[in-house]
Amino acid sequence: MPQTVEQYERKSFFKPDETRFFEKGKIELVTVNDVTFGRATLQPGWKWSTCVKPIVQTELCEAAHLQYQISGRLHVVMADGTELDTYPGDVVRIAPGHDAWVVGDEPFLAIDISGMRHYAEVPDKS
Secondary structure (H helix, E strand, C coil): CCEEECCEEECCCCCCCEEEEECCEEEEEEEECCEEEEEEEECCCCEHHHHCHHHHCCCCECCCEEEEEEECEEEEEECCCCEEEECCCCEEEECCCEEEEEECCCCEEEEECCCCCCCCCCCCCC
């Protein structure tokens, strides 16, 4: 149960506020003081353009990410063709307009503090 008093608020990824599942991955969300933290767990073979694009229906990932990578390796390709590989221990900012995929046999695990509030949500058609 979240503990809230005037001086602090505490929540845990062991009991996230919300979990979103998609092919070969999931995002667990915890919001504290209007900041949404997302724990991304992506399995080998996960690729944004095949696993999340069908849900959000945008050409590229339009989330801006600021994340700390715990495990695995991620390859990112920006709309302009710029490429980046990320590794455990990296703190990475990724601008909107990218595709990404897990490289190798190890699951990717990261804590994201900016780009997960609406990640992998079905678009509102209203």
